[in-house]
Amino acid sequence: MATGTNRLLGHLGDSVPRLEDPPLITGKGRFVGDINFPDQLHMRIVRSPFAHGTIKSVDTAAAKAHPGVVAVWTSDDIADIPPIDFREGSNPALALFRQYALARDKVRYVGDPVAALFAEDAYTAEDAAELVVINVNELPVLLNADDPPQDFKDGYTTEAALVEQAYGDIENTFANAFKVVELDVKIGRHTGVPLECRGAVGHYDAARDIVELYGAAKVPHRNRETLCRMLDRPASSVHLYEGHTGGGFGIRGELYPEDVLVCAAAIRLDRPVKWIEDRQEHLMAANHSRQQRHIIRAAVAEDGEVLAFDDELYLDQGGYIRTHGTRVANMTTGTLPGPYRIPNYRAVCHFRLTNKTPAATYRSPGRYETTFVRERLMDKIAVEMDIDPVALRRRNLISLEEMPYWRDLDVLGDSVEHDPGDYAGLLDQGLARVSWDELQTELAQRRDNGELVGAGLSMFFEKSGLGPSDGAKIFVDTTGHIEVVTGGASLGQGFETAMAQICAEDLGTDYRRIRVVHGRTDRIDYGVGAHASRATVLTGSAVSKTALKVREKALEVAAELLQTPADTLDITDGVIHAKDNPTGPSVTLGDVAAALAPAAPTRGDRDPYLAAEEWFNIEHQTYPYGHHIAVVRVDRETGEVKIEKYFMAYDIGRAINPMMIEGQLVGGLAQGIGGALYEEFTYDERGEPLSVTFMDYLLPTLREIPIPEILLTEDFPSTRTPLGIKGAGEAGITGAPAAIASAIENAIGIPGAVTQMPMTPQRLKNIMDERLS
Amino acid sequence: MTEKMDINLTVNGRSHAVSVAPRKTLADVIREDCGQTGTHLGCEHGICGACTVIVDGAPVRSCLMFGVQADGAEIRTVEGLAKGNELHPMQRAFTEHHALQCGYCTPGFLMLATSVLEREPNITDDDLLDVLSSNLCRCTGYVNIIKAVRAAAAEMKAG
Numbered sequence: 052m053a054t055g056t057n058r059l060l061g062h063l064g065d066s067v068p069r070l071e072d073p074p075l076i077t078g079k080g081r082f083v084g085d086i087n088f089p090d091q092l093h094m095r096i097v098r099s100p101f102a103h104g105t106i107k108s109v110d111t112a113a114a115k116a117h118p119g120v121v122a123v124w125t126s127d128d129i130a131d132i133p134p135i136d137f138r139e140g141s142n143p144a145l146a147l148f149r150q151y152a153l154a155r156d157k158v159r160y161v162g163d164p165v166a167a168l169f170a171e172d173a174y175t176a177e178d179a180a181e182l183v184v185i186n187v188n189e190l191p192v193l194l195n196a197d198d199p200p201q202d203f204k205d206g207y208t209t210e211a212a213l214v215e216q217a218y219g220d221i222e223n224t225f226a227n228a229f230k231v232v233e234l235d236v237k238i239g240r241h242t243g244v245p246l247e248c249r250g251a252v253g254h255y256d257a258a259r260d261i262v263e264l265y266g267a268a269k270v271p272h273r274n275r276e277t278l279c280r281m282l283d284r285p286a287s288s289v290h291l292y293e294g295h296t297g298g299g300f301g302i303r304g305e306l307y308p309e310d311v312l313v314c315a316a317a318i319r320l321d322r323p324v325k326w327i328e329d330r331q332e333h334l335m336a337a338n339h340s341r342q343q344r345h346i347i348r349a350a351v352a353e354d355g356e357v358l359a360f361d362d363e364l365y366l367d368q369g370g371y372i373r374t375h376g377t378r379v380a381n382m383t384t385g386t387l388p389g390p391y392r393i394p395n396y397r398a399v400c401h402f403r404l405t406n407k408t409p410a411a412t413y414r415s416p417g418r419y420e421t422t423f424v425r426e427r428l429m430d431k432i433a434v435e436m437d438i439d440p441v442a443l444r445r446r447n448l449i450s451l452e453e454m455p456y457w458r459d460l461d462v463l464g465d466s467v468e469h470d471p472g473d474y475a476g477l478l479d480q481g482l483a484r485v486s487w488d489e490l491q492t493e494l495a496q497r498r499d500n501g502e503l504v505g506a507g508l509s510m511f512f513e514k515s516g517l518g519p520s521d522g523a524k525i526f527v528d529t530t531g532h533i534e535v536v537t538g539g540a541s542l543g544q545g546f547e548t549a550m551a552q553i554c555a556e557d558l559g560t561d562y563r564r565i566r567v568v569h570g571r572t573d574r575i576d577y578g579v580g581a582h583a584s585r586a587t588v589l590t591g592s593a594v595s596k597t598a599l600k601v602r603e604k605a606l607e608v609a610a611e612l613l614q615t616p617a618d619t620l621d622i623t624d625g626v627i628h629a630k631d632n633p634t635g636p637s638v639t640l641g642d643v644a645a646a647l648a649p650a651a652p653t654r655g656d657r658d659p660y661l662a663a664e665e666w667f668n669i670e671h672q673t674y675p676y677g678h679h680i681a682v683v684r685v686d687r688e689t690g691e692v693k694i695e696k697y698f699m700a701y702d703i704g705r706a707i708n709p710m711m712i713e714g715q716l717v718g719g720l721a722q723g724i725g726g727a728l729y730e731e732f733t734y735d736e737r738g739e740p741l742s743v744t745f746m747d748y749l750l751p752t753l754r755e756i757p758i759p760e761i762l763l764t765e766d767f768p769s770t771r772t773p774l775g776i777k778g779a780g781e782a783g784i785t786g787a788p789a790a791i792a793s794a795i796e797n798a799i800g801i802p803g804a805v806t807q808m809p810m811t812p813q814r815l816k817n818i819m820d821e822r823l824s
Numbered sequence: 825m826t827e828k829m830d831i832n833l834t835v836n837g838r839s840h841a842v843s844v845a846p847r848k849t850l851a852d853v854i855r856e857d858c859g860q861t862g863t864h865l866g867c868e869h870g871i872c873g874a875c876t877v878i879v880d881g882a883p884v885r886s887c888l889m890f891g892v893q894a895d896g897a898e899i900r901t902v903e904g905l906a907k908g909n910e911l912h913p914m915q916r917a918f919t920e921h922h923a924l925q926c927g928y929c930t931p932g933f934l935m936l937a938t939s940v941l942e943r944e945p946n947i948t949d950d951d952l953l954d955v956l957s958s959n960l961c962r963c964t965g966y967v968n969i970i971k972a973v974r975a976a977a978a979e980m981k982a983g
Contacts, residue, residue: 072919075927076911078862078902082928085861174845246866246874246962247928297864297928298962330867543926543963710922714964718925721965745871745960752957753966783965 060624061552061562063774066710069548070563071541080295083250083266088323091252092121094313095176096326097166097183098336099158102194102406102738104187106156109166113182119175122320123183124167126153129315133281135306138273138374147204148211148404150371152308152315158187159370160406161740162335164308169316169324192738196367196403197344209404211372214380218459219395224359228350232432236806238420238788240342240367241730243413243722244750245542247297248328249337253313255321260288262314267291267570269304269540270580275572277306277374278314286576289314293570299542300722301412301582302338305374309336334743339732340413342367343383345424350395355438355446359395362387362424366402369409377402378463379410382417382514385462389425390474390512390676391447396460406738412582414722415781417462418511419788423808426509426789434802440793441482444510448474462672463517463583469674472702472767478510478678481700484762485680494682498800503685504695505800507793509786512676515778516588516771518669521579523593525554525601527661529648531625531641533560535597536568538578539590544780545711549587550594552707553774557598558605559622560640584778587707592772593667600663605643608661612638612646612653673769675777677701679720679786681794687823690816692728692795697759699786704769704777712779713761719783720759725751727788731809799823831895835860836904844891850884851875853891854901862902862931866960873959876932876939877901883939902931905938913979914938914972923972925963932959937973945981952977 061067074080111123134149154163166183170176193201193209200208225231252265262284267274271291279286296303309326316324328336343366350359366380384398413419429447433440449456454471461467482488490506497504524536535554539546547567555562568574579589602622609627610617613636621630628637638646644661646653682696699716706712729749733741742748768775792805795815804818828843835858842857849868854877855861863886866874870888877886878900905912914934917923924930933956940947940955947955952973961969 068919069922071927072924075924075930076902076915076918076934077906078860078931080862080927082861082864084855084865174847244962245926245928246872246960247864247926248866295928296926297866298926300962330869543928545925714922714925714968717965717967718963719965722962744869745867746869750960750962752960753953753970754957756966758967758970 060555062556063552063705063707064709065552066708067562069545069711070551071545071547075295082247082295082297083252084327086252086265086294087325088254091323091325092169092171092320093173093176094316094324094326095168095170095180096164096309096332097168097180097185098332099154099161099163099165099185101158101187101189102161102192103190104158105190106154106158107186107188110184111166114168114179117179117182119171120168120179121171122169124153125165126151126155129153132311132315135308135311135374136277136280137376138270138277139376142376145211145372145376147207148372150308150373150409152311160408161738162408163370167312167316169320173327192406194405194407194734194738196365196401196405200403203404210401211368211404212377212380212402214377214384214400214402215398216384216460217397219359221359221361221395221397224395225350225361228358229353230351230436231348232351232428232435233348234428234431235346236424236427237344238341238423239809240339240732241726242338242340243300243302244748245298245300245303248330248333249303249307249309250327251310251313252323252325253317254323255317262289262318264291264310264314265294267293267304268296268542269299269582271540271570271572272538272578272580274306278311281311282314290573293540296542300414301416302340303542304540305338305411330745331743334748335408335740338373338411339369339408340410340416341420341726342410343420347424347428349428349432351432351436355436355443357391357393357432357447360387360393362398364398364400366400367407367410368402368404369407370404371409373409373411375411379412379416382462383421385460385467386418386514387421387425388458389422390449390510392449407734414719415785418513418781418785422509422511422785423788423792427792427806430793430796431803441508445475450475462514465517465672468671469512470769470771472676474510474676477676477700477702477764481678481680481698481762484760485698490682503687503798504683505794505797506680506682507790507797508678508680509789509793510678511785512674513584513778513782513785514672514674515584516669516673517583517585518589520666520668521589521593522577522664522666523590523597524575524664525597525662527601527640527644529641529645531564531639533558533565534568535565535594536575537590537594538575538580539569539586540581541569542581544581544715545708546581546586548711549591549707553591553594554598557595558602558640560625564625584780588673588772588776588778589667589669591776592774593665595773596667597663597665600665601661604663605640605661608643608646608653609638669771671771673771673777675702675704675782677782677786679790681790683791683794683798685795685798685815687819690812690819692810692815694724694757694791697757699759699783700762701782702764702766703779704767705765705775706763707776709763712763715779716761716783717759719781720787721751721756723784723787724756724791726809727791728809728811829892831892833858833894833897833899835899836901846890846892848891849887850889850891850894851886854886854899860901860903864928864931866929871960872929873936874929874932876935876959878935878939881943883936900935902934905934912938913983914976917972917976921968921972921975923964923968929959929961933961933969937976941977941980
């Protein structure tokens with residue numbers, strides 16, 4: 052463990068400044084828009100203005116004749132390139148619903164790429180793109196997943212899949228229940244919206260016969276596999292490069308049509324091709340997420356034990372199935388029971404295509420939605436059973452004694468087994484921290500005085516560290532500087548700093564002497580990337596194992612050099628010395644690296660170099676947990692919700708850098724508030740998107756975000772990772788809409804009123820106008 | 825429309841004589857013709873503020889201004905904030921308070937906050953928050969941005 056004297060060295064638990072910051076605060080970052088090659092072309096995508104139709108013709112003649120235009124492609128020009136495949140491999144049952152890089156036969160949403168235009172500069176490309184004429188026979192549009200499915204193609208309907216998970220005995224439990232509580236709730240369509248739009252630069256290096264894609268993020272290694280399949284090239288001839296990345300949140304870094312097009316065009320047009328998305332495109336072309344309707348019922352015993360959930364839900368997938376396949380449906384049906392026992396369970400997800408932008412994962416996929424649904428239901432049960440909502444939750448929480456708690460559910464191929472945690476104990480700490488009982492009294496008094504104020508609680512469990520494995524390579528040079536090569540990815544979350552701190556702890560060195568490589572397929576052949584709160588958990592564990600292997604080798608060699616037994620040595624700030632004599636004889640890590648040079652006689656019969664490569668395998672995901680508490684004030688006249696106070700409790704297992712974890716929690720909370728109150732993609736009846744600027748799609752500003760209080764505990768280090776760490780990326784967003792909804796209901800005094808997110812001022816005003824006298 | 829005009833900009837003290845199309849935005853001119861890519865574009869319709877630079881002492885959204893309108897202007901971008909290796913107090917405060925994650929909105933926030941505090945060193949905290957709410961950040965939840973700007977404001981005032 053880090054000690055007080057080591058705090059500047061950036062060991063585990065130290066809130067040291069990030070290694071990432073210097074270029075980013077001085078304007079020296081290299082985002083995809085900053086990458087240029089001589090003689091590059093600029094690509095502009097011509098997108099469908101129709102939500103649904105059969106393509107009659109795409110007239111590119113005028114565009115091709117425009118000065119500066121080099122080529123215009125339609126689907127005919129890339130007839131040999133198959134549709135974009137699923138990240139986890141082929142899936143014949145869903146194959147029909149995939150998206151081609153350019154639309155073939157039909158367009159299925161406004162924004163569907165129909166043509167790709169290549170020109171000498173970006174302004175020219177945008178001008179000429181307006182000359183491409185798309186003729187379609189318009190077809191009826193389907194805009195709601197809970198409307199009857201339509202024909203898709205070849206006898207298949209728009210219900211692409213029915214995803215079901217269940218255990219126990221639903222029929223008998225409901226037949227014999229003391230009470231059945233029903234709820235019908237909707238989660239609005241919104242998404243990650245990183246501040247940097249997407250971008251991709253394709254470069255074909257004919258000298259080496261290598262295709263390079265810049266602007267990669269999140270899962271470069273997975274995307275390389277898919278690209279190789281689509282372009283029919285061996286893995287060694289395609290490389291992806293992640294530079295600085297302006298936020299990801301799950302939506303950036305999946306393989307999109309534009310990524311495939313810049314690679315294909317770089318080869319076929321024999322010039323580098325750059326594509327930078329604009330914001331209007333981003334809001335209609337990058338993955339949307341979330342939109343679901345749940346019709347759910349609970350069977351409850353007389354004492355408040357919730358005996359069963361039975362959920363039927365409609366997931367609005369949009370125009371196609373993208374790289375995730377049905378993963379959001381799987382996570383939704385697999386995590387709905389949350390931190391409660393729920394001995395009988397069934398969830399049936401109608402996974403349906405509509406004529407809107409395709410949907411996929413956004414930070415906390417499945418958990419954001421189900422936490423809202425489940426906690427709304429718990430609140431309604433509390434009202435209908437006349438039980439205090441906190442007492443109802445306590446009654447049903449999985450207890451520490453029951454851990455590890457297994458249930459017959461699948462989350463991303465992993466059987467759900469909660470690892471040890473004290474859900475009720477953390478709740479006690481949280482309620483004490485916010486003085487919950489006094490808060491209730493105070494709010495009741497304010498309500499008596501005419502204010503619309505209220506508090507709400509949401510509880511959740513998170514998932515992180517999905518395996519099965521990841522690896523890392525570490526190399527120490529003769530100056531004692533260290534390179535850690537990973538297949539992780541950095542979307543702005545501080546990945547380099549976290550990996551450096553783990554390595555620094557295990558090697559006894561300063562984290563600033565460590566360079567962390569990520570997001571480059573040319574440096575390492577594998578990598579999980581950064582998604583589903585797994586980078587730190589999985590890659591970090593691999594880095595730790597590798598660093599310990601390097602440490603062992605360093606101590607063994609140092610023992611020879613110092614003529615002292617290895618188990619009496621320690622490493623402090625890169626210097627190896629006797630544990631009981633820190634200022635006595637010593638060698639540095641650099642000295643040891645030199646002693647292990649291939650020609651060094653001190654190497655003996657050991658493998659050369661102070662270096663190692665190791666793998667970490669995890670059997671089950673690890674499940675951190677927490678709760679949120681919101682206090683809101685509602686304006687009766689405008690319907691505006693002001694968040695007066697916000698509290699988040701979260702057990703992280705073990706914190707690598709508390710400052711960065713709190714940053715993740717607060718940043719996630721801001722997005723959760725956005726989805727709860729402001730952000731929504733809406734469409735008119737023809738399927739025209741109405742939220743394509745930041746004046747329609749409202750991101751919260753600092754005036755909308757409260758300064759939250761955070762209780763970050765390390766009470767239950769994960770038993771599944773060597774350092775005890777669990778993921779931190781998603782807990783800030785997961786609990787937000789549920790806590791805010793509960794607080795709004797409490798404030799306006801209408802139980803069951805909030806059944807839809809976002810609760811915009813207009814919606815809330817309508818509710819109050821209808822139901823408050 | 826595409827006939828170029830000769831203009832002269834001073835960016836971070838260095839003079840740039842460039843020939844640009846009249847419709848080219850100042851942001852694109854700074855990035856492409858002056859090679860200063862620290863200024864970022866987040867929306868290109870004047871909402872997010874990522875492209876904020878200081879033009880003749882005032883914070884400006886460089887996506888909403890044409891390059892030719894800045895002919896003869898003194899422009900400061902994020903690359904000009906530090907003096908050599910010595911960071912500006914605002915830059916230092918941003919890293920010390922963890923006011924950035926992905927760093928894409930950061931140049932805009934740095935230039936906005938610096939400019940406002942240079943113009944109004946005695947600005948009230950409430951007015952300062954109003955000004956900062958004109959830029960968007962998607963990573964941090966703003967809390968640490970507020971802390972950083974307040975800390976830098978105190979230092980700039982003292983300093």
